[in-house]
Structure formats: C-alpha cells, structure tokens
Amino acid sequence: MEQFDVIIIGAGLSGIGAACHVRRRCPDHRLLILEAREAIGGTWDLFRYPGVRSDSDMHTLGYGFRPWRAAEAIASGTAIRQYIEETAVACGVIDSIRFGHRVIDADWSSELACWTLTIATRDSDPQTIRCDWLHACSGYYAYDRAHQPRFAGQERFDGVIVHPQFWPESLDVAGKRVAVIGSGATAVTLVPALAEAGAHVTMVQRSPGYVVARPSRDRVADWLRDHLPEGAAYAVTRWKNVVLGQIFFQLARRRPRGVVRRLIAMVRAELGEGHDVTAHFTPRYDPWDQRLCLVPDGDLFRVLRDGRARMVTGTIERFGPGGIVMTDGTAVDADVIVTATGLEIALLGGMTLRQDGRAVDPAQAVQYKEMMLSDVPNFSFTFGYTNASWTLKADLVATYLCRLLRAMRRRGAVSATPRVGKRGVRRQPFADLTSGYIRRALPLLPQQGDRRPWRLHQAYWLDLAALRFGAIDDEMIFSTGTRVETARRQTKPAASASRT
Numbered sequence: 215m216e217q218f219d220v221i222i223i224g225a226g227l228s229g230i231g232a233a234c235h236v237r238r239r240c241p242d243h244r245l246l247i248l249e250a251r252e253a254i255g256g257t258w259d260l261f262r263y264p265g266v267r268s269d270s271d272m273h274t275l276g277y278g279f280r281p282w283r284a285a286e287a288i289a290s291g292t293a294i295r296q297y298i299e300e301t302a303v304a305c306g307v308i309d310s311i312r313f314g315h316r317v318i319d320a321d322w323s324s325e326l327a328c329w330t331l332t333i334a335t336r337d338s339d340p341q342t343i344r345c346d347w348l349h350a351c352s353g354y355y356a357y358d359r360a361h362q363p364r365f366a367g368q369e370r371f372d373g374v375i376v377h378p379q380f381w382p383e384s385l386d387v388a389g390k391r392v393a394v395i396g397s398g399a400t401a402v403t404l405v406p407a408l409a410e411a412g413a414h415v416t417m418v419q420r421s422p423g424y425v426v427a428r429p430s431r432d433r434v435a436d437w438l439r440d441h442l443p444e445g446a447a448y449a450v451t452r453w454k455n456v457v458l459g460q461i462f463f464q465l466a467r468r469r470p471r472g473v474v475r476r477l478i479a480m481v482r483a484e485l486g487e488g489h490d491v492t493a494h495f496t497p498r499y500d501p502w503d504q505r506l507c508l509v510p511d512g513d514l515f516r517v518l519r520d521g522r523a524r525m526v527t528g529t530i531e532r533f534g535p536g537g538i539v540m541t542d543g544t545a546v547d548a549d550v551i552v553t554a555t556g557l558e559i560a561l562l563g564g565m566t567l568r569q570d571g572r573a574v575d576p577a578q579a580v581q582y583k584e585m586m587l588s589d590v591p592n593f594s595f596t597f598g599y600t601n602a603s604w605t606l607k608a609d610l611v612a613t614y615l616c617r618l619l620r621a622m623r624r625r626g627a628v629s630a631t632p633r634v635g636k637r638g639v640r641r642q643p644f645a646d647l648t649s650g651y652i653r654r655a656l657p658l659l660p661q662q663g664d665r666r667p668w669r670l671h672q673a674y675w676l677d678l679a680a681l682r683f684g685a686i687d688d689e690m691i692f693s694t695g696t697r698v699e700t701a702r703r704q705t706k707p708a709a710s711a712s713r714t
Contacts, residue, residue, distance in 0.1 A: 218246045220619070221331065221345040223563060225249035225311050226256015228596040228608040229351035230298050231277050234305035235612035238279075240619050246345070247307065248333065250316035250563065251357065254302060255295040260357055263381040265407025266291035269399045269508045271428075273435060273451045274459070274603035277301060281448035287432040288510040315341075320348055321568040322591060327628040327693070329592065346628070349615060350595040351608075352563030354655060361556040361654070367532035373549045378404065379557070385550070388412035393538055393546050395530070396554030397423045399507050404554060406513035409522040416546050418526045418538060422497050423504060424477055427484055427512035456606065456674055463502055463601050470500035477501065484515035494525040502601055559655040562595065580639060581660040582632035582689070583667045583680060585611045588660075591629040591693075600645060601672050610674075614681040618690075627692040632667075635689045639663030644670060 220236055220243050222229050233247050253259045258266075268275050272289045276282035280301050284293060302308040318340070319332035329348045333341045360379040368375070376385065378400050390413050394404050397419035408415045434454060438447035466473045481495045497504075509515065517523040531541045537548035567574040569590065579587040584607070585594045596611050598604030622630055644659035662670040667688050671677055 215330075216343045217244075217328070218343065218345045219243035220245050220347045220349065221329070221343070222247045222349045222351055223317050223565070224256060224351035224353065225254045225302070225313075226351065226353065227258065227275075227294070227298055227605060228353075228598070229256065230254065230302045230305075230307065231605065231608050232349055232351055232596065232612040232615065233307040233310065234277070234279065234301060235609075235616050236619070237305055237307050237310075239613075239616035242623075243619060245307070245310050246343070247311040248315040248317055248331075249311055249313050250352075252313045254299050254308075254311065256298075256353065258291050258295040258298065261291055261379065261381075262383070263378040263400070263404060263407075264387075264411060265403045267403060267510070268294060269403075269505075270603040271432065271455055272297075273432065273448065274455050275605050276448075276452075277605060278452065278609045280304065281444050283444070285436070286430050287435060288428070288430045288508070317352075317563065317565045319566045319568065320593075321571060322593070324570055324591075327591075347592045347594075347615075347619065350562050350565070350593075352565070354559060354561055354597065355557035356560035356564060359558045361558045362553060363555055365530055365533050367534060370535055371533045371537070371548075371551065372535045373537075373551065375551045375553065377553050377555070387550060390414070390549040391537070391547050392416070392550045392552060393418050393548040394552045394554055395419075395538075396552075396556075397421065397507075398554065398556065399505070401554040402507045402509055402514050404552060405523050406509075406517045408552075409517040413550075415517070415523040416526055416548070417523060418530065418540075418546055419494075420527075420529060422493070422495050422527060424497055424501055424506045425481065425495060425509055425514065426477065426506050427480065427509050427515060430510035456602075459602050460674055466501040473501050481515070484512050485519060489518065490525075494527050505600060556654075559658060561655070561658050567593070576660045577658055579660045580634060580641060580663050580668050581644065581670060583614065584670055584677065585614065585681075586632045588632050588634055588668075591631040599672060599674070602674060606674055607677065610677050610681040617682075617686055621686045622692065625692055626694055629693040631691045631693070633689060633691050634663070634668065637665070639665060639668045645672075 222232050225247050229247060233245060236243060236245055268289050271287040272282040273287060276297065314336050316334045317331050318334050321330050323330060328344045328346055331343050333343060335341060360377045362377055376382065387408055388411060392408050392413040393416045394401050395418045401417060402425060405415050405417045432451060435451040438450055478491060478496055482491050485491065526540065526544060526546055528544065529541045531539050538546040561576060574590060576587060579590065582588060587593060594615055596608045598607040618630060640663065641661040642664060643656055644662055662668060667680065
C-alpha cells in the first residue's frame with residue numbers, strides 16, 4: 215500500500231496553495247494531492263456560467279507568495295483558473311496531483327498512527343492509500359448537485375430552467391427573456407453578463423441584499439506597479455486591501471446605521487432617478503449579517519439604468535407556461551429561468567471521517583484554531599473567511615500546518631491531537647452570519663468555543679498572530695507513537711529533520 219507523509223484533498227485555490235506551502239516549507243515530506251475532478255481549479259473550473267468572476271479583489275484572493283500580475287483586480291473565472299494552474303507549475307506540485315481520485319472514506323488508526331483513505335476512481339476498483347497527515351481542501355459544497363428548491367408549477371414552464379452550477383455551453387440567450395432567481399453574488403454577476411449577451415433580463419429576488427460598486431482596476435496597485443518591484447507592489451496592495459477591508463467590517467458591525475446610510479446613498483447615486491431603491495436594494499438586516507455583493511465598475515447598475523434589466527422583489531407564487539407569477543400578481547415573462555438559489559452543502563467533499571472504524575461527526579467536535587477538530591489526530595481543513603477573501607485564511611492555515619509538521623519532526627511525534635483542557639469551553643455556533651448557505655451548513659459544521667484556541671475570530675489580525683506567530687502546543691497533545699509505528703516507518707525512506 216502506498217504511504218505518504220501529507221495528502222491534500224482538492225486541487226482548487228486552497229489545495230494548490232496548501233501544497234505550495236508544504237513543498238516550500240517542508241520539502242522532506244512526501245506529498246500527494248487527490249482531486250476528484252479531471253482538472254485543476256476547483257470552483258474556478260466547475261463554474262462556467264456567463265460572467266463568472268471573483269467577488270473579492272485578487273490581491274487578497276490571490277496567494278500571498280505569488281503576485282497577481284493582471285491589471286484587473288476583479289478577475290474572470292478563466293483568469294483565476296489559469297493563475298492556479300500556473301502557480302501549481304511554478305511551485306512544482308503539478309506532478310503531485312492525481313486527477314479523478316475522489317476520497318470517499320478516511321479512517322485513522324490509533325495503532326498505526328496513520329490515515330487509510332479509500333478512493334474511488336473512474337477506471338478501476340476503489341483504491342487504498344495511507345498518509346501520516348490528512349489536509350482537506352475540498353470546500354463546503356457538493357460539485358455534483360446544487361441547492362434547488364422546488365417551485366409550484368415548475369413542470370408547467372414551457373422554457374428552459376438552468377442552474378448556474380451546471381450551465382449548458384450551448385445555451386444562447388440573445389434576444390430571449392431571462393429571469394434570474396436570486397440575490398446573491400451569482401445572481402448579481404449573471405444579470406449584467408446576460409444583458410451584455412443580448413438577453414432581456416429580470417432579476418427576481420425574495421428580499422434585497424447589499425450591493426456595492428467597485429472599480430475593476432485598483433489605481434493604487436497600478437501606481438505601485440509602475441514605481442516598485444513586482445513583489446513589493448503586490449505586498450503593499452495586499453496589505454492595503456486587508457486593512458481597508460477589516461476597517462470597513464468593524465465599522466459596519468459597530469456603527470451599522472451610518473454604514474447603511476452610506477451604502478444606500480451610493481446605490482442611489484449609481485442608479486439615478488426612477489428606481490425604487492428602498493424596495494430592491496435596502497435589506498432588512500445589517501451589513502455583514504450576510505456577505506455583501508460586489509459589482510465591478512457598477513455593471514449591474516448600468517444595465518438597470520439603460521433598461522436592459524429590471525428588478526422584481528417579492529415572493530414567487532408559482533411558475534406558469536410563460537414564466538413566473540408573483541404573489542402580488544406581477545407576471546415575469548421568461549423563455550429561460552435561471553435558478554441562482556445557492557449551493558448544496560457537503561462538508562469535506564462528502565467524505566466519511568472515521569477513527570478506528572467509528573464515524574466522526576464534525577458537528578459534535580469543537581474547531582481548533584479554525585482548522586482542526588477536537589480529539590481528531592493529524593487532520594486539518596481549510597474553511598476561508600466569510601467576511602473577507604477566502605485565501606487570506608487559507609494562506610494562514612497552510613502556514614500553521616507547516617509549522618506543526620516541522621514541530622512534529624523535531625519532537626519525533628507521530629501524532630498531534632487538539633484536546634480541550636481542564637478549563638473546558640462553552641460551545642457556540644460556528645458562525646453568526648444569516649446567509650442561506652451558512653444557515654443550511656450550521657447543523658453540519660463543528661462548533662466553536664468561547665476562548666482561544668477554540669474561538670472562531672473571523673479577524674485576520676488575530677488569526678495572523680495565532681497561526682503564524684502563536685504557540686504550537688497550546689492544548690495540543692503530541693504522541694511519539696508505538697513499536698508498531700516504528701516498524702511501519704522503517705518500511706519507507708527515512709526523512710531528515712526539518713530546520714526552522
């Protein structure tokens with residue numbers, strides 16, 4: 215049976231980033247990346263709907279160790295996918311990926327101090343591989359199914375119903391009436407893209423969300439690139455955006471009324487006269503109770519201003535042969551209905567996690583430093599920020615992972631297990647956002663504690679201090695293993711001690 219020091223599940227933005235960190239910081243660790251799909255990129259390869267793009271700037275969504283070189287700070291899905299692939303090549307991890315390998319079961323053996331993975335492949339019977347450390351970068355949603363609520367009369371609709379996750383390449387919307395159901399990032403991306411493709415678009419939302427226009431190019435970044443070396447310009451821009459983002463988040467949480475007034479005033483300025491901003495763009499919740507939607511160069515507002523798109527806010531009563539009927543009687547005529555209704559939550563890529571044959575329920579565990587589970591050895595995961603760029607957190611998680619791997623080598627430890635100390639913790643929900651996908655995920659997510667290192671901060675500065683510079687052994691149990699472990703290790707090449 216094959217044996218690796220570290221296996222990373224997923225070859226998307228998080229997985230490739232983690233692999234690059236391990237390759238650079240722990241070069242003596244044998245590394246394998248298992249990707250269920252046949253291509254690199256994760257989300258950025260899966261989603262192919264019109265206009266798919268980042269909803270964060272690429273100076274923070276990009277990797278801290280590899281500058282984003284394109285002029286556009288808000289990038290297309292194609293550009294992001296290319297960036298991930300180029301990074302994998304540059305870091306020398308592209309050849310460590312096995313595509314078409316889906317991990318369906320991972321079982322930790324206390325006797326052997328290792329994980330045994332059961333892997334499904336398209337062309338052969340299930341395989342088994344062992345590893346000392348398992349790191350999951352498989353995201354939080356299912357790739358093969360979406361969240362698709364059933365609408366009354368749906369079967370009576372004479373047109374085409376499409377979910378963005380499974381966009382058909384052959385769909386031509388030019389000259390067609392398209393209704394987009396949803397108010398999140400996908401919906402606000404699709405509406406202007408479909409309008410540019412020649413469709414007559416109606417955005418149908420049950421309730422409004424906060425929408426913020428932002429330039430697709432960063433003028434400060436452009437200036438810095440002209441006057442500083444590439445790496446320095448990228449680093450300064452990244453820190454600038456981190457600082458501004460954290461300031462805005464804290465301001466929104468502490469003085470929400472003032473922030474709401476400012477956000478709504480910005481929408482009014484973008485749309486001009488003749489638009490019902492109260493009905494369509496004034497939410498009933500405070501900023502950052504749900505994630506804000508970013509629209510580059512105000513593209514959504516532009517197509518609303520020039521009449522190529524319109525908004526309908528309310529409750530859908532039913533579908534009819536010619537479109538959608540709202541509860542207030544409003545008819546939305548459509549040839550195509552796009553259900554941008556969200557993702558189907560599937561933690562760890564749907565993999566079953568076990569310890570000595572017994573299933574582990576993540577919801578019964580307490581998260582440790584936002585990347586491990588209480589009482590589960592040698593296992594970590596990446597779950598990015600909900601209030602900032604995903605990769606900011608992913609980079610910190612990978613940094614701590616490498617610190618931990620090196621510390622284990624120095625100590626001669628074969629396992630590291632987070633364990634709540636004598637002080638105990640008071641358990642709390644994983645997150646306090648009210649977004650639909652977060653609410654659907656809460657019953658599946660681990661809980662958090664009321665103190666460090668069990669507290670979930672959602673604050674970059676606190677995480678930077680804890681994960682990059684903080685203690686390694688706070689409420690972490692290191693084990694030096696057994697004779698069985700020693701015998702097992704003698705069957706593979708010896709690894710030299712890592713220097714830190």
